[in-house]
Amino acid sequence: MPERARAGAGRAIGINPSPVGVGRRADVLRAVSEATGVPLVAPTGIYREPMVPAWAQAASEAELTDWMLGELQGEIENSGVQAGWIKLSAGDDGITDCETKILRAAARAGRETNAVIGSHTIRGRVVRDQLDILEAAGYTARRFIWIHTQAEQDFNLHLEMARRGAWLEYDGIGYGDDEYYLEHIQRILEAGLGGQLMLSQDRGWYDPAQPGGGQPKPFTYLLEQFLPKLSAAGVDEATIHQLLQSNPYRAFAR
DSSP states (O other), X not given: XXXXXXXXXXXXXXXXXOOBTTTOOHHHHHHHHHHHOOOEEOEEOBOOTTSSOHHHHHSOHHHHHHHHHXXXXXXXXXXXXXXXXXXXXXOTTOOOHHHHHHHHHHHHHHHHHTOOEEEEOOOHHHHHHHHHHHHHTTOOGGGEEEETGGGOOOHHHHHHHHHHTOEEEEOOTTTSOHHHHHHHHHHHHHTTOGGGEEEOOOOOOOOTTSGGXXXXXXXXXIIIIIHXXXXXXXXXXXXXXXXXXXHHHHHHOO
């Protein structure tokens, strides 16, 4: 897989999206990176309720900020791995008080380090609330990634958040209807917002409960199957390069 991915992309960097609450293991990421030669970028941050651990529930906003800064400027859990970004989440019913506290702490840590904040958020109206909180805390929508944007069925919300400055990420490519993705990508490009769009797969899914880990999906679908369709739909090579390389580098650069 790493060889095929590198051959297709020219150079490959993996952005791991697992924060505290969903099995983050920076030590494992380091071992995988060293074995494959693929750089992996690990996050600090905490997932949404009810996966927020008790220590984070009890911590103050300032304490959470200090913890994130420690991982962004030092290392994650004595792993020798420095966090490269901040990953959070919020539920479909709205952001809770605890999630708001974590988001405000992330805004402070992100402002100090220029780390981007990405959030697993499905509903666009919840993203709107998150951006309001971040901007009130002195952060900027331009350093926020709406992860799973494609899951929001109201395309007007995609446009609204992008026009506020947020990054959009269309992931799950290879699971859903490719035509849906092709149409939405073209609409974003037509709106002049291609400089804020990233594409991903959300594949793999090793299952330790299954023999041999089950049957993980390969990480090559985007490059080998989807990009030819995107090209056939009329998206030129320069734009494809922007979506797959230039945009992710700009989004995650510190």
